[in-house]
Structures are given as C-alpha cells and as structure tokens.
Amino acid sequence: MLKLIVQRLLALVPLLFIVSVLTFSFTSLLPSDPVDLIIGDAGTQEQYEMVRHRLGLDEPVHLRYLQWLGRAVQGDLGTSFFNSVSVTGAVMQRLPVTLSLTVMSAIIAIVIGVAAGVAAALRPRSWIDRFATLGATFGQAVPNFWFGLILVAIFAVNLRWFPATGFTPLTQSPWEWLRSVILPSIALGTSSSAAIARQVRSAMVGVLQQDYIRAARAQGLPFRRVIFRHALTNAMVPVVAVLSFQITVLLGGALIVEQVFAINGLGTLAIGAVRQQDIPMLQGLVLVMVALVVAVQLATDVIYGLINPKARPS
Amino acid sequence: MSIDTKTMPQALPSGRRRPGGAPVLIGIAVAVLLLLALLAVFAEWVAPYDPLRQSLMEALQGPSTAHWLGTDDLGRDVLSRLIYGCRIAVIAAAEATTIAVLLGVPIGLFIGYRGGLWDWIVMRIVEAVVSIPGIMVAIVIIAILGAGLHRAMIALGILFSTSFLRLARGVVLAEREEVYVRSARVVGASDSRILMRHIFPNIAPPLIVQVTLTVGAVLLAEAGLSFIGLGVQPPQASWGTMLNTAAAFMDFNWFLSVPPGIAIILTVLSVNLLGDVLRDSIGRGIAVDADPRAPAARYAAELPATAASAPVPRRDDEILRVEHLQVMVPGRAGGEVPVITDLSLSIGRGETLGLVGESGSGKTLTGLAILGLLGAGVRATHGSIELNGRDLRTLPRSGLEEVRGNEVAMVFQDPTTSLNPAFTVGSQIAEVLRVKQGLGRRQAWARSVELIDRVGIPRPAERAGAYPHELSGGMAQRVAIARALSCNPSLLIADEPTTALDVTVQQEILDLFRDLQDEFGMAILFVTHDLAVAADICDRVGVMYAGEMVEMAGVDALFADPRHPYTSGLLSAMPHASDRNPPLPTIRGNVPRPGTWPLGCRFADRCDFRIAACDRRIPLTGSRRQVRCVRAGEPELEAAS
Numbered sequence: 001m002l003k004l005i006v007q008r009l010l011a012l013v014p015l016l017f018i019v020s021v022l023t024f025s026f027t028s029l030l031p032s033d034p035v036d037l038i039i040g041d042a043g044t045q046e047q048y049e050m051v052r053h054r055l056g057l058d059e060p061v062h063l064r065y066l067q068w069l070g071r072a073v074q075g076d077l078g079t080s081f082f083n084s085v086s087v088t089g090a091v092m093q094r095l096p097v098t099l100s101l102t103v104m105s106a107i108i109a110i111v112i113g114v115a116a117g118v119a120a121a122l123r124p125r126s127w128i129d130r131f132a133t134l135g136a137t138f139g140q141a142v143p144n145f146w147f148g149l150i151l152v153a154i155f156a157v158n159l160r161w162f163p164a165t166g167f168t169p170l171t172q173s174p175w176e177w178l179r180s181v182i183l184p185s186i187a188l189g190t191s192s193s194a195a196i197a198r199q200v201r202s203a204m205v206g207v208l209q210q211d212y213i214r215a216a217r218a219q220g221l222p223f224r225r226v227i228f229r230h231a232l233t234n235a236m237v238p239v240v241a242v243l244s245f246q247i248t249v250l251l252g253g254a255l256i257v258e259q260v261f262a263i264n265g266l267g268t269l270a271i272g273a274v275r276q277q278d279i280p281m282l283q284g285l286v287l288v289m290v291a292l293v294v295a296v297q298l299a300t301d302v303i304y305g306l307i308n309p310k311a312r313p314s
Numbered sequence: 315m316s317i318d319t320k321t322m323p324q325a326l327p328s329g330r331r332r333p334g335g336a337p338v339l340i341g342i343a344v345a346v347l348l349l350l351a352l353l354a355v356f357a358e359w360v361a362p363y364d365p366l367r368q369s370l371m372e373a374l375q376g377p378s379t380a381h382w383l384g385t386d387d388l389g390r391d392v393l394s395r396l397i398y399g400c401r402i403a404v405i406a407a408a409e410a411t412t413i414a415v416l417l418g419v420p421i422g423l424f425i426g427y428r429g430g431l432w433d434w435i436v437m438r439i440v441e442a443v444v445s446i447p448g449i450m451v452a453i454v455i456i457a458i459l460g461a462g463l464h465r466a467m468i469a470l471g472i473l474f475s476t477s478f479l480r481l482a483r484g485v486v487l488a489e490r491e492e493v494y495v496r497s498a499r500v501v502g503a504s505d506s507r508i509l510m511r512h513i514f515p516n517i518a519p520p521l522i523v524q525v526t527l528t529v530g531a532v533l534l535a536e537a538g539l540s541f542i543g544l545g546v547q548p549p550q551a552s553w554g555t556m557l558n559t560a561a562a563f564m565d566f567n568w569f570l571s572v573p574p575g576i577a578i579i580l581t582v583l584s585v586n587l588l589g590d591v592l593r594d595s596i597g598r599g600i601a602v603d604a605d606p607r608a609p610a611a612r613y614a615a616e617l618p619a620t621a622a623s624a625p626v627p628r629r630d631d632e633i634l635r636v637e638h639l640q641v642m643v644p645g646r647a648g649g650e651v652p653v654i655t656d657l658s659l660s661i662g663r664g665e666t667l668g669l670v671g672e673s674g675s676g677k678t679l680t681g682l683a684i685l686g687l688l689g690a691g692v693r694a695t696h697g698s699i700e701l702n703g704r705d706l707r708t709l710p711r712s713g714l715e716e717v718r719g720n721e722v723a724m725v726f727q728d729p730t731t732s733l734n735p736a737f738t739v740g741s742q743i744a745e746v747l748r749v750k751q752g753l754g755r756r757q758a759w760a761r762s763v764e765l766i767d768r769v770g771i772p773r774p775a776e777r778a779g780a781y782p783h784e785l786s787g788g789m790a791q792r793v794a795i796a797r798a799l800s801c802n803p804s805l806l807i808a809d810e811p812t813t814a815l816d817v818t819v820q821q822e823i824l825d826l827f828r829d830l831q832d833e834f835g836m837a838i839l840f841v842t843h844d845l846a847v848a849a850d851i852c853d854r855v856g857v858m859y860a861g862e863m864v865e866m867a868g869v870d871a872l873f874a875d876p877r878h879p880y881t882s883g884l885l886s887a888m889p890h891a892s893d894r895n896p897p898l899p900t901i902r903g904n905v906p907r908p909g910t911w912p913l914g915c916r917f918a919d920r921c922d923f924r925i926a927a928c929d930r931r932i933p934l935t936g937s938r939r940q941v942r943c944v945r946a947g948e949p950e951l952e953a954a955s
Contacts, residue, residue: 018442026458141530141582143537146575149561153568164564211731218685218726218807219746219797220719223711233736252447256538260561270450271542274457282457286446293445307736309781 004305004312005298012294020072023286024065026279034279038081077284082276087284090269095288097167097265101254104181105189106247112193114239117200118232121208129201136198139191144253148187148260155183165262184261188253192246196239203235210234237308244300248293340591343584350581353400363391365398365551374567383573386556387563395551396573402552403581406467406536406545407529413471414528418478419517423509425479426486433483440476448473449538456544463552466545470535474528481524485517526589530582537578553578627937631662633804633837634684634722639697641676641683641861643908650695651909654679654861656934657697661805664831666838668852668869670845670884674905675858677841681807684839685724686714702804719750723798727810729790733782739793740766740778743800750801765796770826788819795826799834809841824851845888849873857881860905860916866940877941880917915943 035051036043043051052058056067071078077087120129156164162183168176207213208231216226255267266285273281305312353360362382369389376384383392425433443451455469486509489495495512503511539545540554541561548555553574560571626637641654654676661667669677683694686706699706701721706714726732734742743762747753753761759778767774769792782790791811798806808827812820828851831838842848848855849869856866857878865878876882883901903920912918914929921928927944934942 014438015442015445018438019445022439022442026454137583137586138579140586141534141579143534143541143557143575143578145538145541145561146557146571146578149557149564149568149571150575152564153571157564157568211726211728212734214682214687214689215724215726215732215794216734217687218718218724219750220715220717220723220801221746221749222715225749230734230736234734237736248445248447252449255447255449255453256542259542267542270453271544274453274461274544277457282454286450286454289450290446293447297445309736310783 001302001305001312005302008298008301012298016290016294019290020069020287021065023283024068026283034081034277072287077287078280080273080278080281082273082278082281087280090281091266091284091288094265094269096169097263098251098254098258098267099292100167100170100177100181101184101188101257101263101265102247102251104185105192105250105254108185108189109192109196109246109250110243112189113196114200114232114236116193116197118204118227118235120197120201121204121235122227124205132194132197132201135190135194139194142191144187144191145256145260147190148184148257151183151187152260167261167263167265180261180263184254184257184263187260188250188257192250196243196246199239199242200235203238204231207231207235233307237304240300240304240307244293244297247296247300251289251292339587343587346580346584347588350400351404353397354404355401357398357401361391361394361397363394365390365395366549367391374563374570376567376569384567384569386559386570390551392556392570392573395556396553396577398551399553399556399574399577402463402546402550403533403536403577406463406470406552407532409464409467410470410474410532410536411525411528413468414474414478415521415525417471418475418480419482419521421475422479422482422484423486423513423517426483427490427505427509427513436479437483440479443473443476448535452535452539453544456539461544461547463546463550466536466539467532470532470539473535474532477528478521478524481520482517485520486513489513489516523589523593526585526592530585530589533578533582533585537574626658626660629660629662631665632660633663633665633702634659634661634839635698635700636660636680636684637698637700639680639683639699640695641679641688642693642695644691645909652861653692653908654683656862657858658934659856659863659866661837661839663804663837664835665854666827666831666840666852668848668855669839669841669858670843670848670855671858672843672905674860674907676861677843677858678809680858681724681809681839681841684805684807685718685722719746719803720801721803722805722807723801723803724807724809725791725794725798725811728814729787729794730782730814732794733790735782738779738781739785739790740780743778743793743797746797746800762796762800765800766793769793769796769830770822787815788823791815791819791823792826795823795830799830799836802834802836804836805839806836807839807841810843811840812847813842813844820847827851845873845884857884860911861908862916862942863934863940864917864942866934868939871939877939877946878917878943879921879923883920 034055035048035057038051038055039047049058056064059067068078075088077091079085080087080090116128116132116135120126120132123129152164155161162179166180168180170177213226213231216230217223221230254265255270258265258267259271266289269281270285272278273285367390369385372381372385372389373387374385375381375389378384381391381393383396386392386395421436425436451473452466452469455472456466459465459468489512495508498508498512536545536552537554537557540552541558543558546552546555548558556574557571560568560574563570626635628635637658639654639657640652642650643653645651657676657680659667659669669680671677679688679692682688684699684701684706686709688694694707697707701717704717706717709717733739737745740759740762743765744753744755744758747758747761748755751758763774763778766778771777771789771792777785777789782793785793791814795811811827812823815823824847827838827840830836838851840848840852852869854866854868855872857864857872857880859880865872865876865881867877872881873885876885880901887900901920906912906916906919912929913931915921915924915932918924918928923945925945932942932944934940935946
C-alpha cells in the first residue's frame with residue numbers, strides 16, 4: 001500500500017509543476033500592472049520603482065517563479081495586494097467553511113447515492129429505480145444554487161427550521177454548525193448523489209450477474225452479506241475511480257452555493273479577489289484548491305487499491 | 315450543476331442505455347427549444363414591458379393580472395425580464411460553444427495527428443486545467459479578461475474547449491492508424507489534406523452530440539457566473555442575474571426565484587434530452603433487436619400439465635431426490651416459457667451422477683434449481699427437490715441459506731470468475747467457515763490453509779494470501795473445490811468443472827474429485843457436455859435433451875447399449891483414440907430453443923427413426939434403466955446403435 005501511495009505521489013509531480021507554472025504565469029496575463037494597482041494614480045516614478053523592487057518584479061521571470069514556488073512550498077503564498085493581509089492566513093481562515101460544505105455534501109452524495117443505487121440495482125424497474133433515474137436526469141439540469149434558494153424558501157423562510165444565512169464554526173457549536181451547513185450541503189450534494197446512484201446501479205447490476213455472486217450464495221452466505229460485502233465491494237471499484245471528480249465538482253459548487261447562504265468561504269474570497277484584481281490571493285486560492293483536489297485523488301486512489309487488488313503494484 | 319468538463323457525459327458511445335426515447339418527450343423538448351428561440355428573436359414584440367423600466371411603487375409584487383409573474387426589487391416586470399433572458403441564454407450558449415469548438419477541435423486534431431512533444435505538453439496542461447474545479451478556472455480567466463456576458467463566455471469557451479480537444483484527439487488517435495489513412499499517407503497526401511478529407515468526417519457525429527451536451531453545461535455555468543456577479547452585469551436581464559436579485563430578497567418575495575429557475579431547468583433538460591437522443595442514434599447506429607417472433611403454430615410454449623413418466627424408485631441411501639421438476643423462464647414476448655419439464659432423478663450416498671447433453675439442454679439450470687438459485691424471473695413451478703429427506707422447494711430463504719454450503723455446495727465452470735476478485739482466496743474459504751460453522755477468525759484461517767493443502771496446492775499458507783487473479787485456472791478451481799467442501803456437504807454439484815481448464819489439468823482435477831469423494835464421501839452431480847469425462851468419473855449418467863431427461867442408466871450400460879437415438883447420436887459423435895481419421899458423424903440440426911419445442915418427442919425433427927407415434931407426448935419409462943422413446947428396444951434401433 002505504501003508503494004502505491006509513493007507511486008501516486010510521484011505521478012503527481014508533473015501535474016503540480018504545470019499547475020504552478022500556469023498559476024504563476026497568469027500574473028503576466030493580467031491587463032493591469034500590479035504596481036499601479038498598489039500605488040494608485042498619484043504614485044511617483046520613485047515610488048513605482050520602490051514597490052516594483054519590493055515585489056521583486058524587477059528580477060528575471062524564472063527567478064521570480066522559483067522564489068514564489070519556494071515560498072509557496074513553505075506555506076507562504078504572499079500578501080494580498082488589496083489589504084496587505086497574508087494570503088495563507090486569509091485562505092486558511094475560510095478553508096474550514098468551504099471544507100465543511102464539501103465534506104458534508106460529499107457524505108450526503110455518497111450515502112444517498114450508494115443506498116439508492118443498490119436499492120435500484122436489486123429491484124430494476126421498481127419505483128426507486130425509476131426515481132433514481134429521474135433524479136439523475138433532473139440533477140443534471142437543476143442549478144444547485146437555485147435548489148439552494150428553493151430550500152431556503154421552504155425550510156428557512158417559511159418553516160424556519162434552519163437559519164437562512166450564515167455559518168457557525170464546528171469548534172464553536174457542533175449542533176449550530178450542523179444546522180448551518182445542512183441546507184447548503186443538501187443543495188450541493190443532491191445532484192451528485194443522483195449521479196453516484198446511477199453509477200452504483202449500473203456497476204451493481206453488472207456485478208450481480210457475476211459467477212462469484214452466485215458462488216457466494218451457493219455457499220450459503222446470507223443474502224445481505226453477499227450484497228453488501230461481496231457485491232458492493234466490487235461494484236464500488238468503478239464508482240471510486242470517478243469519485244474524486246465528483247468531489248472536485250462539489251468543491252467548485254460550494255464556491256457558488258456559499259453565495260446563496262451568505263457564507264463567508266473561499267467562494268466569497270475568490271469573487272472579491274477577482275473584483276480587486278488581487279493576484280496573490282487568486283494564485284493562492286488556485287494552489288490550495290489544486291492541493292485539495294490532489295489530496296482527494298490520492299485518498300480515492302488508495303481506497304481504489306484497497307478494494308481492487310489488481311490495481312496494486314506487485 | 316456540472317460546470318466541470320470531465321463530469322459532463324462524454325459524447326463517445328458509452329454503451330449505457332438511457333431513457334429518453336419517448337417521442338412525446340422529444341416533442342416537448344423540441345417545442346421548448348423552439349419557444350426559447352422565438353422568444354429570443356422576438357423579445358421586443360412579445361414582452362409586455364421594457365425589462366429595464368423601473369417602477370419603485372410596484373416593487374416586489376406577487377403575480378397579478380398586470381404583472382403575470384410579479385415584479386422585482388426595482389418594480390421591473392419579471393415576465394419581461396424572463397423573456398429577454400432567453401436572448402441572453404441563446405447568445406451565451408452560442409458564443410461559448412462556438413469558442414469551445416473553434417479552440418478545442420483544431421488543437422485536438424493537431425496534437426492527435428502530430429503526437430510527440432506537442433501532444434505531451436498540451437495534454438499535461440489540459441490535465442492541470444481539469445484538475446481544478448471548473449468554476450475556479452472560469453473565475454481566474456474572468457480575472458484576466460474582466461466580467462461581463464461576452465468575456466464570461468470566452469472564459470467558458472476556453473474551459474469547455476478541453477472536452478472538444480480531448481474528443482478530437484481521441485478520434486484522430488483512433489483513425490490515424492486505420493488502413494485508409496495509412497494508405498493515403500503512402501500515396502503522398504499532405505497532412506492537412508489527410509486531416510480534412512479522411513479524419514475530419516469521423517469527428518462530425520460525436521462532435522454534434524458533444525455540442526448539445528456543452529450547450530446545457532454552458533447554460534448552467536452562465537447562470538452560475540451571473541448569479542455570483544461575474545457574468546452578465548446588471549441591469550441587463552439574464553436568468554442568472556434574476557436569481558441573484560431573488561437571493562437578496564428571499565425574505566420579502568421568495569417567488570422571484572421560481573420563474574428563472576424553471577426556465578433554466580426546462581431549457582437544460584430539453585437540450586440534454588436531445589443530446590441523449592442524438593447520442594443514441596448517432597453513437598450506436600440503429601440497433602435492431604432480434605425479432606422475438608411467436609413460435610410457429612405446430613409448436614407450443616405451454617405443455618400438457620400431466621406427464622405420465624414412471625416414478626423414480628426410492629433407494630435406502632438416497633441423498634437427493636428430484637421429482638417432476640419444471641422450470642420456467644420469462645418469454646421474450648411476455649409470459650413464461652418452460653426450459654425444464656418432468657425432470658426426475660435421484661443420487662445415493664457417495665454416488666456420482668452425470669448429467670450430459672448439448673448446451674441449452676437444461677443441465678446447468680437443473681443444478682441451480684436444486685440450490686434455489688435460478689436467478690431473476692426464472693422459477694421452478696412444479697415438482698419437488700428432496701435433499702436428505704427435506705423438500706427444498708418449501709423452505710423459506712433463511713432455511714435454504716442454511717442448507718446451502720452445509721448440505722449442498724457447487725463448483726462452477728470458470729474458476730477465475732467464481733472466486734471474488736476483491737478478497738484473498740484463503741479469506742473466501744475462511745469466511746464460509748466463520749459464517750456457516752461459527753469458527754473463530756484464527757481457527758477458520760488455519761482450517762482453510764489445511765483445505766488448500768488438501769486439494770493439492772503446494773505452499774498452502776502462502777497461497778491462501780493470494781488473490782484469485784494471481785492463481786492459474788487449475789489452481790483457482792482447486793480453491794473453489796476446497797471452498798465447496800469446507801462444510802462437508804453431502805452433495806456437491808459440479809457444473810462443467812473441467813471445461814475451462816487445459817487438457818492436462820482436466821485429468822488432475824477429475825482425479826482430485828475422485829480422491830475427495832473417497833475421503834469426504836459426498837455424492838456428486840456432475841454436469842458435463844463431455845462424454846469422455848462422464849465415462850471417466852460417473853457411476854450413472856442421465857442424458858438431457860431440450861429440457862427433459864431422455865435416458866438414464868449405469869455408465870457401462872449406457873455406453874455399451876444406448877437405447878435413445880439421441881444418446882446413440884452423441885456416442886457416435888465422440889472421437890475415439892483408436893480410429894484415426896474417419897469423419898465424425900454428427901446429429902443433423904440443432905437443439906430447438908425453449909418455446910419452439912415440438913409437442914411430441916422433442917428430438918423427433920432430428921431423428922432418423924421417427925414414426926407417427928412420436929408426435930404424441932412420450933413418457934420416461936423403465937426403472938433402473940429409463941428411456942423416453944416409443945421405439946426403444948426395437949431391433950431397428952438396436953442395430954443402428
């Protein structure tokens with residue numbers, strides 16, 4: 001298993017390198033000069049040169065890249081152009097918020113998706129099968145932020161069961177945290193759960209026709225055990241293979257759904273940074289998101305190796 | 315919403331059937347999109363108000379006769395804004411999709427055709443881009459270009475170009491090595507000519523499908539970007555900006571969020587539905603299912619309920635006794651079709667009964683019927699299956715689960731598929747011991763290593779930790795046999811257990827069965843189509859044809875003196891080591907499919923000895939030696955065999 005992890009980590013090096021080059025180079029693509037943004041219209045040539053030197057912009061581009069990368073690896077993503085706060089600090093402050101939504105919605109998506117997928121596979125053409133298919137079709141067409149608005153309208157504005165806006169940190173009050181993330185997570189996770197259900201269903205239908213399922217039942221193993229241990233383990237192989245994509249989608253979706261619930265997460269930070277052309281902030285956000293995606297990929301790769309012995313390096 | 319290109323359904327044929335073929339739904343989808351187009355073109359004439367006309371006196375009203383869908387925070391007419399939003403949606407979809415195609419397809423064609431370093435660099439960049447959440451990619455591009463409808467659509471165009479790039483590249487990679495492309499190259503056609511003339515036409519079909527999928531994704535993405543204020547800018551009316559307004563005034567008029575949401579959903583659903591239909595018709599060609607024609611008039615799917623076959627004589631050492639078993643499968647044209655009828659057999663302690671016959675004669679189903687594992691829709695409708703004196707057909711599921719493994723177990727044809735690929739072989743045996751016999755974890759493992767040793771696998775402790783794919787076929791079959799015998803069943807059903815193995819391994823496995831039978835004393839129901847194997851291992855042999863037993867006898871008697879013309883035919887089609895090259899006689903025709911069986915003797919159409927009496931239903935007659943033929947014992951038949 002360690003070998004698998006090391007192998008996967010090594011495979012990520014070119015990806016991370018290219019992402020870092022892309023992220024770094026988009027500074028020079030921006031239409032505005034960052035120095036002008038900082039000193040404003042009233043700045044003198046002297047001030048201009050001073051800021052330029054302080055930002056290191058007078059050095060050759062490859063040196064700047066290496067310095068930036070070196071600091072980024074140590075966790076220093078620079079300073080916001082706009083209000084001089086540390087990018088790392090700002091991102092880390094918002095990260096738990098967005099992660100709460102992503103993790104919670106992923107749990108909802110996986111639990112509902114797997115349960116519905118298995119149920120649908122066991123009873124093809126039953127109401128739950130039709131419902132899952134219908135849900136998947138709709139899930140692809142319903143904007144998750146709109147679904148969030150509708151949930152707010154029903155459960156927050158009319159029924160008043162949940163707060164319509166805001167976020168309570170988990171450390172402050174687990175119960176209030178749950179109340180604050182449940183609606184956005186449902187809004188986010190539902191369409192993914194339908195997609196997962198469809199994948200689980202088709203994988204499960206295939207697995208249930210395999211000889212080893214019949215053999216396990218011929219051996220007198222209880223039906224539930226055969227379904228949940230023998231069949232589901234194998235049916236999850238193709239599902240886990242695409243799970244990291246689903247979680248990446250949830251992470252992206254969280255940026256928008258946060259806006260519905262006025263939750264101050266990475267999405268709000270990113271939108272503000274775009275408006276203010278805050279380059280270091282955007283660079284930091286992209287890097288952190290890629291790191292998250294890579295971590296999720298690694299985790300799913302390990303799970304994939306666990307349930308699929310053929311994928312392990314021998 | 316799927317703003318990410320990689321979660322979008324891919325246009326290449328996926329083999330997955332999706333609903334969406336209903337003509338009514340397609341009609342609705344086309345109507346919705348036509349309406350959208352008309353509203354977009356004629357917005358000025360259709361909309362009751364100017365979408366930008368403010369009237370603060372009428373702000374945040376609900377639906378009324380003056381404003382069918384109410385008004386927003388600035389008193390603007392929601393219906394009018396919705397209609398003008400159609401125009402934005404059409405422009406957005408057209409712009410972003412066009413950019414994505416124009417950017418993605420040429421680059422994809424180029425790198426796919428050239429390969430090498432260009433391909434490597436571009437694909438690594440594409441991988442990097444798709445590993446970032448799509449919305450974040452769009453946000454970064456908008457940071458460079460600035461917000462606004464057209465700029466946001468350029469951003470989405472760049473984002474979605476990755477899926478067109480991969481699609482074009484994939485097609486080129488597949489086509490580049492095709493013979494006609496290679497020969498065009500040989501005769502000296504230029505690269506651009508090959509790309510345009512030979513490769514591009516192959517991209518068109520999946521491209522069309524991908525375009526529809528992209529249009530749906532773009533509509534959702536545009537709404538999302540406008541919703542967070544990075545797409546269409548106020549006061550311009552788009553469905554996304556309308557939802558932005560709705561979100562801000564949720565507490566005052568939540569209805570504001572409904573009309574734009576419904577508009578988005580209806581449009582995207584319609585586009586996706588058309589995409590599905592296109593994919594089904596283009597991606598797969600027109601799949602014509604074989605016509606399930608009704609059986610011809612002189613054949614009957616249903617059978618006379620009564621069969622006057624002689625009862626199987628009871629024996630003292632009887633383990634299994636099957637009487638008048640009938641099994642039905644769902645028919646292709648509805649209803650049920652019999653696949654096994656009037657099947658009776660018995661097996662004594664330590665005896666090996668062979669079931670032989672061509673494929674489709676119902677041998678395997680007989681084995682599965684005994685285990686109660688016929689599969690979805692298939693069911694035993696008549697008869698009894700007595701194992702150790704208990705009728706298994708009357709047992710509830712839990713009772714059957716109790717019996718399986720403990721009293722009867724099964725070895726399947728293909729050992730590489732009958733072991734679960736996810737678990738080690740040792741754990742699969744140990745699991746049975748733990749669940750069925752309540753052994754502890756360590757005890758069960760030790761016992762499974764013993765069993766693996768017993769079936770003749772060297773280094774058993776090490777092999778117990780192996781996964782099925784790490785074992786050879788013969789080795790895997792030994793493991794499967796060890797698992798089947800782990801609870802010491804009184805009956806082992808072996809379904810063609812040597813068919814999938816190498817000839818040299820076959821004999822070893824047959825020897826293993828014999829050894830184990832001596833030691834464990836179980837009875838074996840040995841299903842095989844190979845008469846030589848049956849002659850080698852069986853005590854008695856039953857011959858099946860078209861779902862019924864046609865002859866049953868001791869192995870020596872059957873081979874020396876076959877009484878049914880079908881048995882004779884099978885025997886004469888058997889190769890003998892002694893005669894060198896005489897062509898093997900074959901039985902003309904094929905086994906009739908279930909549902910097309912003749913009403914009388916089912917073999918009659920292939921039989922050389924057919925007489926008028928064969929058109930009636932024929933019972934199985936005799937006691938120790940049984941045969942289902944009206945002419946059995948006649949000199950003419952005897953002479954022929």
